[in-house]
Amino acid sequence: MSLQPSRKEFRVQTRDYRDVIGGVILVLIGLGFAAYAFQNYRLGGISRMGPGMFPLALGLILALLGAVLTGQALRRPGDWPVADPATAGLVLAGIVAFGLAIRPLGLIPAICLLVVITTLAEWRIRPVSTLALCAVLSVMAWLIFGLGLGLPVRMFWWNA
Amino acid sequence: MEMLGNLSLGLQVALAPENLIYCFAGVFFGTLIGVLPGLGPLAAISMLFPVTFYLEPTTALIMLAGIWYGTSYGGSTTAILLNIPGTPVNAVTALDGYPMSRQGRGGVALFMTTIASFIGGSVGIILLTVLAPVMVTYALRFGSAEYFALITLGLVAASTISNGSTIKSLAMVVLGIMAGTIGMDMYTGALRYTFGQRALYDGIGIAALAMGLFGVAEIIGSIHTARSRMIDRKSVRFSAMKPTRDDLKRSWRPVLRASAIGSFFGALPGTGSAIAAFVAYGMEKRLAKEPERFGKGAIEGIMAPETANNAADQTAFIPTLALGIPGSATMALMLGAMMVHGITPGPRLMVDEPSLFWGLVMSFWIGNLMLLVLNIPMIGLWVRVLLIPYHLLFPAVLVFICIGAYSIGNNPFDIWVVAVFGLLGYLMRVLDFPAAPLLLGFVLGPMLEEHFRRAMVLSQGDISVLITRPISATILGLVGLMLLWNLVSALKSRRPGPPPIS
Numbered sequence: 001m002s003l004q005p006s007r008k009e010f011r012v013q014t015r016d017y018r019d020v021i022g023g024v025i026l027v028l029i030g031l032g033f034a035a036y037a038f039q040n041y042r043l044g045g046i047s048r049m050g051p052g053m054f055p056l057a058l059g060l061i062l063a064l065l066g067a068v069l070t071g072q073a074l075r076r077p078g079d080w081p082v083a084d085p086a087t088a089g090l091v092l093a094g095i096v097a098f099g100l101a102i103r104p105l106g107l108i109p110a111i112c113l114l115v116v117i118t119t120l121a122e123w124r125i126r127p128v129s130t131l132a133l134c135a136v137l138s139v140m141a142w143l144i145f146g147l148g149l150g151l152p153v154r155m156f157w158w159n160a
Numbered sequence: 161m162e163m164l165g166n167l168s169l170g171l172q173v174a175l176a177p178e179n180l181i182y183c184f185a186g187v188f189f190g191t192l193i194g195v196l197p198g199l200g201p202l203a204a205i206s207m208l209f210p211v212t213f214y215l216e217p218t219t220a221l222i223m224l225a226g227i228w229y230g231t232s233y234g235g236s237t238t239a240i241l242l243n244i245p246g247t248p249v250n251a252v253t254a255l256d257g258y259p260m261s262r263q264g265r266g267g268v269a270l271f272m273t274t275i276a277s278f279i280g281g282s283v284g285i286i287l288l289t290v291l292a293p294v295m296v297t298y299a300l301r302f303g304s305a306e307y308f309a310l311i312t313l314g315l316v317a318a319s320t321i322s323n324g325s326t327i328k329s330l331a332m333v334v335l336g337i338m339a340g341t342i343g344m345d346m347y348t349g350a351l352r353y354t355f356g357q358r359a360l361y362d363g364i365g366i367a368a369l370a371m372g373l374f375g376v377a378e379i380i381g382s383i384h385t386a387r388s389r390m391i392d393r394k395s396v397r398f399s400a401m402k403p404t405r406d407d408l409k410r411s412w413r414p415v416l417r418a419s420a421i422g423s424f425f426g427a428l429p430g431t432g433s434a435i436a437a438f439v440a441y442g443m444e445k446r447l448a449k450e451p452e453r454f455g456k457g458a459i460e461g462i463m464a465p466e467t468a469n470n471a472a473d474q475t476a477f478i479p480t481l482a483l484g485i486p487g488s489a490t491m492a493l494m495l496g497a498m499m500v501h502g503i504t505p506g507p508r509l510m511v512d513e514p515s516l517f518w519g520l521v522m523s524f525w526i527g528n529l530m531l532l533v534l535n536i537p538m539i540g541l542w543v544r545v546l547l548i549p550y551h552l553l554f555p556a557v558l559v560f561i562c563i564g565a566y567s568i569g570n571n572p573f574d575i576w577v578v579a580v581f582g583l584l585g586y587l588m589r590v591l592d593f594p595a596a597p598l599l600l601g602f603v604l605g606p607m608l609e610e611h612f613r614r615a616m617v618l619s620q621g622d623i624s625v626l627i628t629r630p631i632s633a634t635i636l637g638l639v640g641l642m643l644l645w646n647l648v649s650a651l652k653s654r655r656p657g658p659p660p661i662s
Binding site for chain 1 (some may be wrong): 559
């Protein structure tokens with residue numbers, strides 16, 4: 001009774017590269033985190049632990065889990081991870097654009113930037129519906145967050 | 161007698177006009193987001209979280225809780241009509257709910273699951289009312305060693321019981337705890353991993369983290385997969401909702417059994433609604449005289465999981481409210497919400513803030529009643545929501561998330577947090593790491609560290625205190641057994657974990 005959507009591409013490999021990649025990333029994050037704590041924070045003793053002790057232990061545990069995962073994955077077949085970097089990139093770019101625009105340009109330009117950039121992620125340009133969506137969402141945001149909740153944010157750059 | 165006083169106090173609080181309005185808002189938006197495919201309770205609560213900053217703590221919690229059980233109601237609608245579980249919890253409901261709607265009995269299925277949800281929710285609330293005070297009397301005697309053990313149990317249970325690889329879940333718990341160490345160290349005041357960013361001194365905000373991890377990552381993953389579908393509108397007309405005598409006769413026993421199953425799994429750490437629904441369905445199938453009817457539109461197949469998941473939704477509050485230790489990621493988010501509002505969850509909550517505690521509990525009745533009354537006439541509205549094309553929906557959700565993140569501190573910083581955790585969440589999806597354990601680790605991590613350090617200070621560095629105190633030893637023994645059992649079953653089958661429940 002698998003209810004998960006099936007992966008589009010099944011390229012079965014001799015090794016489970018998805019977990020190999022995941023495991024190696026965990027090892028790197030864990031060791032980096034532990035090393036940073038070791039170098040920068042006081043460790044202290046077990047009865048009076050300093051700020052570095054707990055992070056050091058966490059980093060080492062994560063690295064250990066990553067190593068075990070990698071070890072297991074090298075000995076079993078699996079498939080390559082399937083990523084969609086363009087979609088992810090456009091959605092995240094839209095969010096970052098919103099964050100960059102909201103202070104200098106105001107809320108409504110930020111909303112329009114977010115909508116225009118993220119709708120590109122569909123690989124279909126629908127100028128009319130995108131414009132309409134910008135307008136509707138701007139009005140709604142103004143009504144809910146401006147008039148309703150009184151969020152201290154200006155709508156356009158020319159507002160005070 | 162004391163109980164009656166508490167209940168009437170709670171009812172007064174829950175019936176205050178402001179609380180009624182926000183309870184309604186919570187269940188309404190909860191159902192709405194539950195209906196939308198891909199966005200589950202975690203996304204729903206985290207998206208609406210910033211809105212509650214403007215409210216009184218009690219009102220805020222009533223609304224957030226309403227969102228949480230509202231999503232379960234809403235998720236069943238899409239599971240039945242479209243075979244798309246609005247939330248993973250409703251995946252089991254789709255097994256028999258969708259065949260029912262293919263047979264033109266969608267209206268009956270929606271009506272009956274609403275009733276099932278209400279009954280399950282009611283049983284859960286009664287147990288919460290009775291058991292939480294009992295647990296509190298025990299919990300008031302717990303020391304740091306016991307809390308450390310309990311939190312460990314919660315974290316390990318969540319990783320070993322859930323579907324998928326235990327190692328990956330455990331790794332995500334640890335990663336979450338790591339994210340939780342960012343900010344000022346409570347004991348020494350030292351700044352950890354802030355890299356000179358003033359906005360990080362108080363740590364990463366839970367709302368922004370959850371919005372990125374669940375909202376944004378979910379959207380990136382579903383842009384090219386979510387499709388709006390056609391629905392047979394005839395099957396959802398009001399007149400098509402009347403259940404037959406046979407439906408009712410077949411339903412009441414599964415509802416009773418599933419209430420018990422759901423309540424049990426809801427209160428356990430690490431299990432929760434999805435497993436409750438799955439177990440309840442499996443049990444009905446096993447007990448049925450004609451198990452071959454299941455999967456082809458058996459009414460028992462929708463009543464059991466829907467009763468169980470709503471009962472579990474309510475009993476999940478028992479450990480969260482009585483101990484301050486959430487058993488699931490959603491409860492962890494509720495706990496985070498309480499802390500943002502300056503409330504320290506734990507056994508003292510019921511003693512120190514009875515109006516908040518009992519007001520929240522009593523609001524569950526009102527919220528469930530609202531869902532019962534509103535859901536049936538509003539099914540037409542939910543169906544129309546489903547017909548909104550995804551290419552209009554997802555930018556709107558993103559706008560809401562971004563404004564919400566900005567409003568947390570009137571600062572773009574939380575938007576960067578959303579983007580970072582959106583990216584992380586997406587990478588985790590690609591590499592098949594679960595996101596819920598990360599959130600659980602993030603919320604419980606600081607408490608885990610605090611209690612461990614305090615226990616070590618009190619015992620003057622004697623680590624054996626964790627296994628010489630009986631309660632703590634028992635709990636940690638249970639943790640050990642869980643890990644051992646998992647290791648053994650992994651070695652035996654080479655394919656760890658129970659079958660995926662999605």
